[in-house]
Amino acid sequence: MATLHMPRPSPRMSSVASMVRDAFWVIALGVIGCYAFFVALGAFSPGDVIGVSIFVGLLLVLWLLHAWAQRRHRDERDPRLTAARERRGF
Numbered sequence: 001m002a003t004l005h006m007p008r009p010s011p012r013m014s015s016v017a018s019m020v021r022d023a024f025w026v027i028a029l030g031v032i033g034c035y036a037f038f039v040a041l042g043a044f045s046p047g048d049v050i051g052v053s054i055f056v057g058l059l060l061v062l063w064l065l066h067a068w069a070q071r072r073h074r075d076e077r078d079p080r081l082t083a084a085r086e087r088r089g090f
Helices: 015-041 050-073 079-088
Strands: none
Touching: 015 050
16 A cells, blocks of 8 residues: 655744744734725725725735745645545546
8 A cells, every 4th residue: 555645844944933824824814804894894994094904905915925926836736636536536
């Protein structure tokens, strides 16, 4: 039976640093979502809280750049998924 080899984390970044980085992006997405929710709800106008609007806009641009970079550097298909699909027969 073949063994499954999981990719190792980047040697230049510890697991704690990787977890902190991932937590930052999740929190950033949560802040963006909360802002959009409250604006859509009508709780405040983006013009009334211009500082928060600029901050969330900057966070949105950073998150989009991060997502684009992750997508660009990722392989199209995970070979483990392809092997699993072939092993199942479909």
